[in-house]
């Protein structure tokens with residue numbers, strides 16, 4: 001792998017062959033301290049750390065990650081290859097390598113795991129997309145990250161640096177002093193020019209800027225990784241749009257609406273519903289961060305999406321027209337997340353902003369230009385970071401707007417009009433959980449233990465809110481899709497009858513047959529019959 005990657009590749013094939021044969025010994029690589037010096041400089045120079053992990057290595061699982069032993073993420077500059085492993089030799093899971101790579105022709109991310117010989121090896125090393133990974137990374141898997149400017153649980157969680165008041169800075173300095181020169185951490189290429197490598201020096205933290213300071217890109221690993229992934233993710237989403245049976249009918253009208261050539265028929269109520277969702281998601285994210293800015297500029301750390309909710313409701317409208325489930329479009333861990341923002345603020349054109357939806361416009365128009373030469377002149381891109389060709393391809397919106405007329409023409413040839421949806425109905429709670437239980441003659445709540453992890457603040461760590469004790473809210477969640485792509489109501493059934501990995505509750509006594517029956521009755525009573533969305537593959 002010293003030679004880098006095959007032309008046009010993502011470096012994954014080289015990594016696999018390196019693991020099979022260390023060119024220096026001619027034998028399989030035994031452990032991570034043997035692997036690291038063999039890796040290309042690019043991977044050793046692009047890294048970030050997770051100190052509070054929601055993966056199986058964190059608190060709810062092996063408990064192998066802590067502020068002095070953060071999990072290491074190495075990535076190629078273009079985000080096409082990312083590796084992750086823990087750094088604590090005394091804990092379970094050490095010497096296991098997890099990989100996510102992007103397959104360009106398929107527009108898919110793929111996951112794999114390698115338990116190295118020092119950790120006992122595993123028969124399914126290198127198996128693509130093992131089911132045990134998909135229950136969190138999703139059936140159409142993706143890397144997991146929050147969106148700019150906050151990554152709770154990652155070091156540099158606030159804009160790739162540390163606000164002075166945050167405890168995280170103390171921990172990070174302690175880690176640098178005590179651990180960074182040891183173990184696996186010592187193989188990393190620690191950059192100079194900051195007191196908290198690889199992150200931005202807190203002295204340079206300016207809470208009044210929104211955008212990532214360009215000249216400092218070198219010290220912004222979380223930002224860089226998010227930008228690179230976002231660019232790959234938008235290709236993944238475009239693959240889903242194209243796969244929808246209605247896509248060819250509606251794409252001209254949808255693209256025209258996203259470009260603001262025409263107006264998409266979205267009600268104020270739909271806009272408000274989207275705003276409300278982002279508002280609550282943002283609150284959760286700040287709570288997970290454990291640090292709340294005060295005084296002037298206190299909103300600076302809020303999700304950028306809060307200010308762009310109309311664009312988000314346009315994205316949701318697109319999903320709805322195409323009858324696609326959009327719950328896994330964002331790279332956030334939570335289902336139905338609205339966090340998309342990658343930190344590149346290039347998308348204002350005149351007084352119109354194209355934030356977030358610009359990614360959709362770009363891929364839709366790229367495809368159109370490939371298929372229909374008449375659109376070719378309107379698809380132009382430029383690079384947002386001339387010194388960095390690995391990511392930052394942006395759409396030239398001025399040129400794209402030239403397509404308005406042609407879009408209208410194609411739309412007229414194609415008589416279908418965009419559907420108008422009735423406003424989302426906000427149902428009043430008709431029956432409370434105790435009432436429903438009484439009706440079912442169940443004296444003890446069968447979901448008490450579930451609620452502990454899925455409804456309280458633990459749900460932020462679990463990343464899966466399931467509102468068991470609120471039947472109305474529960475109803476819509478039961479009809480949504482789980483990470484494994486099944487209707488949630490089925491997923492719950494499967495999880496409570498599993499043994500071992502993935503069983504619910506994950507720890508302690510399993511539910512008894514009676515409890516399973518009671519929970520099932522409750523779920524059925526809470527869920528009213530209605531169609532479930534299709535998984536967008």
Ligand code: HEC
Pocket residue numbers: 050052053054055056071073082083084098099100111112113130132133134135136137142143144145153333
């Ligand atoms: C319990 C949920 C869960 C399971 C199961 C899981 N992951 Fe993850 N994974 C996460 C979360 C959450 C992150 C984000 C960083 C963190 O919190 O540690 C992550 C991060 C990663 C990363 C780093 C890049 C990224 O996405 O941020 C890789 C690589 C990865 N996981 C691979 C795997 C592989 C391979 C498997 C199966 C062997 C797997 N994961 C199983 C939750 C999970």
Ligand code: HEC
Pocket residue numbers: 060135136335447449450451452453454461462463464481482483484488491492495496502504505506507511
């Ligand atoms: C100790 C905390 C804990 C308890 C108790 C718990 N869960 Fe979970 N649950 C999790 C975590 C963490 C995940 C995410 C990792 C995974 O999918 O395995 C999860 C995931 C799930 C999922 C998958 C959701 C999705 O979108 O894929 C379902 C369904 C579920 N739990 C149901 C239940 C039920 C039903 C109970 C009670 C019988 C329960 N859980 C109890 C922690 C818990």
